[in-house]
Amino acid sequence: MRGSSGTPAVTAQDLELAYGTHTALCCADLTIPGGALTVLMGSNGSGKSTLMNAIAGLVDPVRGVLTVLGKPPPPEPGSVAYVLQATAADALLPVTVHEIVTMARFARRGFLGRLRSADRHAVDQALATMEIETVSQRRFSELSGGQRQRALVAQGLAQEADVLLLDEPMTGLDLVSRQRIIDVLRSEREAGRAVVMASHDLDDARLADHVLLLAGRVVAEGPPEDALAADRLREAYGHRYLDLDSATGIVDDHHQHGHGVPAARE
Numbered sequence: 001m002r003g004s005s006g007t008p009a010v011t012a013q014d015l016e017l018a019y020g021t022h023t024a025l026c027c028a029d030l031t032i033p034g035g036a037l038t039v040l041m042g043s044n045g046s047g048k049s050t051l052m053n054a055i056a057g058l059v060d061p062v063r064g065v066l067t068v069l070g071k072p073p074p075p076e077p078g079s080v081a082y083v084l085q086a087t088a089a090d091a092l093l094p095v096t097v098h099e100i101v102t103m104a105r106f107a108r109r110g111f112l113g114r115l116r117s118a119d120r121h122a123v124d125q126a127l128a129t130m131e132i133e134t135v136s137q138r139r140f141s142e143l144s145g146g147q148r149q150r151a152l153v154a155q156g157l158a159q160e161a162d163v164l165l166l167d168e169p170m171t172g173l174d175l176v177s178r179q180r181i182i183d184v185l186r187s188e189r190e191a192g193r194a195v196v197m198a199s200h201d202l203d204d205a206r207l208a209d210h211v212l213l214l215a216g217r218v219v220a221e222g223p224p225e226d227a228l229a230a231d232r233l234r235e236a237y238g239h240r241y242l243d244l245d246s247a248t249g250i251v252d253d254h255h256q257h258g259h260g261v262p263a264a265r266e
């Protein structure tokens with residue numbers, strides 16, 4: 001499988017991403033390894049979703065070089081699965097959970113393709129993994145926030161893509177669902193996939209193999225113990241990182257919208 005361990009799934013050199021005249025990420029050199037869990041950390045507006053958009057081929061680089069699975073975006077159909085930040089997924093309202101998860105298989109087959117038993121199996125498996133079989137015939141719009149989030153993750157899993165992007169998949173989830181997602185992401189990594197997750201939670205980031213700390217640029221990149229060191233977090237979060245004493249720090253983002261307040265321990 002492409003993107004498997006050892007081979008980088010994504011590389012960037014001097015990458016600049018922008019919306020019109022507004023630069024969202026500048027001068028980024030980075031590598032996202034295959035067969036690994038990479039967490040994107042950074043405050044609101046630091047460029048996490050924008051980087052994922054670019055990897056998915058939804059935002060074109062303004063400058064620099066970006067490769068996904070060895071080639072410039074857009075990636076081949078079905079090779080990159082993107083679990084959107086739940087707030088961005090409201091457009092999917094009128095369809096059922098089963099239909100949403102099944103859509104993932106059309107990413108590979110094309111919308112005129114016929115679904116095969118392998119497709120149905122992948123859909124059933126993803127529904128079971130995220131424990132949403134019992135609500136699979138209900139409309140997405142009728143689900144609770146956490147159930148919606150799980151449906152979107154199930155959609156990402158069902159695609160069986162080489163690169164799995166998840167934008168804050170833990171937001172609003174109960175403890176059991178959070179643990180379930182962590183377990184699933186680990187098994188996806190074991191299957192050789194590059195798993196990339198944006199998160200505001202330092203505990204999530206510490207579970208990663210690789211961390212990218214963003215602040216409109218790459219502040220730090222590497223294993224969590226390096227990339228999440230206090231001085232790097234201070235650089236990324238500025239005055240909102242309060243070093244209370246030598247043992248504890250708090251990242252307090254007043255501009256967060258419902259992500260909770262990540263607490264840091266060193």
Ligand SMILES: Nc1ncnc2c1ncn2[C@@H]1O[C@H](COP(=O)(O)OP(=O)(O)OP(=O)(O)O)[C@@H](O)[C@H]1O
Pocket residue numbers: 019022023024042043044045046047048049050051085
């Ligand atoms: N569609 C858009 N049009 C214009 N500017 C945008 C758009 N999306 C994001 N931006 C801007 O790009 C910058 C990076 O935004 P991005 O969504 O990548 O941040 P983020 O790190 O994902 O933040 P959050 O933690 O709030 O999800 C921000 O300054 C934001 O205002």
Ligand SMILES: [Mg+2]
Pocket residue numbers: 048049050085167198
């Ligand atoms: Mg975002």
